Amino acid sequence: MQDKLQELLDRLDANFSAFQTAWEAKSKTELIGASREITAIKDAHYYLTESHGFEPEEIDYLLLFENPLQVVADKWLERTEDLSDFSFALDEVFDKQDALRDYEQKEKPSVLEQLHHTTETAGKAARPTKEQEAR
Numbered sequence: 001m002q003d004k005l006q007e008l009l010d011r012l013d014a015n016f017s018a019f020q021t022a023w024e025a026k027s028k029t030e031l032i033g034a035s036r037e038i039t040a041i042k043d044a045h046y047y048l049t050e051s052h053g054f055e056p057e058e059i060d061y062l063l064l065f066e067n068p069l070q071v072v073a074d075k076w077l078e079r080t081e082d083l084s085d086f087s088f089a090l091d092e093v094f095d096k097q098d099a100l101r102d103y104e105q106k107e108k109p110s111v112l113e114q115l116h117h118t119t120e121t122a123g124k125a126a127r128p129t130k131e132q133e134a135r
Contacts, residue, residue, distance in 0.1 A: 004059045008068065009049055015069035016045045037077060044073040 019041050023031060031038070048069070062068035093099055 001056050001059070004056075004063065005054060008054070008059050008062055011063070012045060012048055012069050015067050016041070019069070036080070037073070040077040040080065041069060041073040044076050045069055048072060 019038075023034075023038060026034070062071070065071050
């Protein structure tokens with residue numbers, strides 16, 4: 001089993017190396033457009049080579065493919081394309097409000113700026129338009 005595992009890890013590394021070579025040939029615009037796919041491939045490679053404890057049948061199955069990294073990355077990409085879980089992330093942003101301490105905030109306007117803005121807005125609303133004056 002150890003020989004087959006090493007064969008699989010070598011193949012995953014070779015697959016990843018081939019992807020890296022292909023990415024190096026792309027323009028910045030193409031790379032930006034492919035960022036989700038690139039991330040899926042990088043995540044799959046990392047998980048498979050660093051975290052996953054393979055069962056013997058999993059190794060045999062993945063060795064059936066020339067590019068097992070692509071097989072796994074495509075399935076991972078399918079899962080991440082479903083943005084329905086995005087609402088959970090937003091819920092955490094709004095509920096916990098820990099972003100207030102973790103991220104730079106837009107500078108709040110001074111009280112004087114707020115009063116000036118309020119005065120300008122009130123002045124515009126109080127002045128009649130030309131159409132209103134004509135009546």
